[in-house]
Amino acid sequence: MANVFLVGAGPGDPGMLTLRAKEIIETCDIMIYDYLANADFLKWCKPDCEILYVGKKGGDHTLPQDKINDLIVEKARSGLVVCRLKGGDPYVFGRGGEEGEELVEAGIDFEVVPGITAGVAAAAYAGIPVTHRDFTTSVCFITGHEDPTKAESGNNWEVYGRSNSTLVFYMGVGNLPMIAQNLMENGRPADTPVALVRWGTRCNQTSFVSDLEHVAEDAQARNWKAPSIIIVGGVCSLHDKLGWFEKKPLLGQGVVVTRAREQASGLVNVLRSHGACVHEFPTISVEPLADYNEVETAILQLARYQWVVFTSVNGVKFFWEQLREIGLDARIFGGMQIAAIGPATADELRARGIEPDFIPEKYVAEHVVEGLLKRGIQGSDVLIPRAKVAREVLPRELKEAGCNVTVLPVYETRLVQADGDEIMTALGAGKIRYVTFTSSSTVENFFELVPADVFKNYPDVKIASIGPVTSETVKRFGFTPALEPEDYTIPGLVDALIKDATGE
The missing domain is CATH 3.40.1010.10 (Tetrapyrrole methylase, N-terminal domain)
Structure with a gap:
């Protein structure tokens, strides 16, 4: 093998x-x-x-x-x-x-x-089909930078000049004047469309269309650099009509994602689908507890609770892991009420066969308590599986309403053992436009790695907070979030970024 x-x-x-x-x-x-x-x-x-x-x-x-x-x-x-x-x-x-x-x-x-080679992919992302029945039925891939030790060029400029094929030159930006001149001298019309695509298919892709006579001059005026491909042929005239990638609302916008790596993929994928240059910088990690004896005991005594309130996706995942460990499943919740703080937590429960009895309209503890009180939770025995360290507002207010509350840690969050060098470098290079925070712990740990006094040197970088609780933590470090969605969810946060980036 x-x-x-x-x-x-x-x-x-x-x-x-x-x-x-x-x-x-x-x-x-x-x-x-x-x-x-x-x-x-x-x-x-x-x-x-x-x-x-x-x-x-x-x-x-x-x-x-x-x-x-x-x-x-x-x-x-x-x-x-x-x-x-x-x-x-x-x-x-x-x-x-x-x-x-x-x-x-x-x-x-x-x-x-x-x-997948750039000659096909970068062209497609720039709105250019390398073959099209109205323009050409063939395509030719050509090096724009030949081996300098070769005795003679392998490029047959006479054939390229007379051919109607789409020509795609790799690594040719430095030789662009020579390429254009050779093609024109060998029969390609001076007004033949030419496209240059830089960093094709990536979030920092840029492109433009010129013609053989002016492309070298236009590229110089734009200070065009490698890595780029050069596309020659009538198909380049479709660039503006079929271009789709460079219309993405967050194209080229540097967005820092501070969520735990275990949770970040959804946000990262959505941001990338809108063209963002995502900088993954997980400031926290989600870890299991060292000892689950207390959790197992609570599960075995679950029948004594009238309500179970899940406050996060992680709370559901880690609680269910312990259910499985002791051979139990969703049937153990029979006869009790279940609340989920937020749609993602609700979906995690649904994936396990549980339809939540209550999902608040606003995903913060204060609104949760208000909604639960309307559902008659007063005086009930309530179990809250959650992180080891979390806000105390929900259990405190439920206790004040006469509930007998048990807070059950099922996981913990820890500061990721890393430094802020990567983000500091990106900030210094002007590559960051937004920093997103999805919880108070991501804020606290971010400023542990990137000191607030240093971050203040980049006033043009906007902070996007998922909701008011997280925003209050941001303010403790001396900053005011520029963005906070009305809907305190990941989709709401992405929508806020798009609206800000597009000026809507």
Whole structure:
């Protein structure tokens, strides 16, 4: 069996990674990755995976290709599983063929995992179909940066100039004047549409359309840089008509997500679907308790409660884990009332066969108590499974209403042991537009890692808070949230970001 995998990471959008590629990333022992391979994919690596960066950009080679070949062979001989992760497709201007030859010569089995190449994906994200029956029936992928040691060019400019094919040049921005001139001298009309797409499929994608005569001048005026692809042909005239990706409301907006990694995926995915550049910075982690004896005792005595109030998705998950541990299920709740604070918590209960008897209109403790009192909870025995440390408003006010309240910790949140260097760097580079907070603990732990006195140096960065309780915690650190949705939910928070970004 192969223990080396030449893996195509696709053009950059995480959604463009193949399932096979993700499987290799998750199981490999050694990761050797390139500049154009999205570094976000590394979070899927095993904790003990050895990660090696060998990226190359614009002549700046962390490691020359021959040394990369040697490194792959050396690591492969260790008998461990090696993932060689390359942007796009390994065999489309990715030098994967050269690496494969080295492995064959060394007698090492390998497997190739193709990836979606930028010549197709970036064009599509810019509204350009590389083939279209009204314009062309063929496409040609061409390197815009040939091997300088070759005796003569492999580019047949006469053929390219006379052809009606869509031409897609990789790595050609530095040679754009030469490319345009050669095409015109060999028969391509000066008014042929040309598109440039930079960072195709990623949240910072930009593109524009010109023509062969003016494209070099237009690119210089825009200070256009690599990595970009150049598309030549009539299909580029569809850029404005079919363009969809660059219309996303949060495109290019840097958004920090501070939720625990276990909870962040939903928010991260929604933000990315709207084009945001998401910076995952989990300030808390959700952890099981060291001892669940008290929880098991409470479950076995559950029949004595008239109400169980779940205050979070995590409360449901950890409570149910203990139910299963002792061989019980949802039937144990027969005859009692169940409340869920918020739609996500309600959905978590529904997934386990429980339809909540009460969901408040506003998802804060004060409104919960008001609603529960209207439901006649006064004087009831109430169980509240929740985090080990949480606000005391709900149990306090229920006690004041005559309830016999048992607060049952079923999990705890902890400060993630990390520093704020990554976010500080992004702030300094002007890459952050919004910082989102979904609970008081995310606020407190964020400012533990990014001191408030330092954060004050970035007044243009907007704080988005999920609700008034979280906002009050933000204010304790000397800031006023710029955004707070009327609906204290993740969808409400995303809607608030979109409205602010678009000026609606």
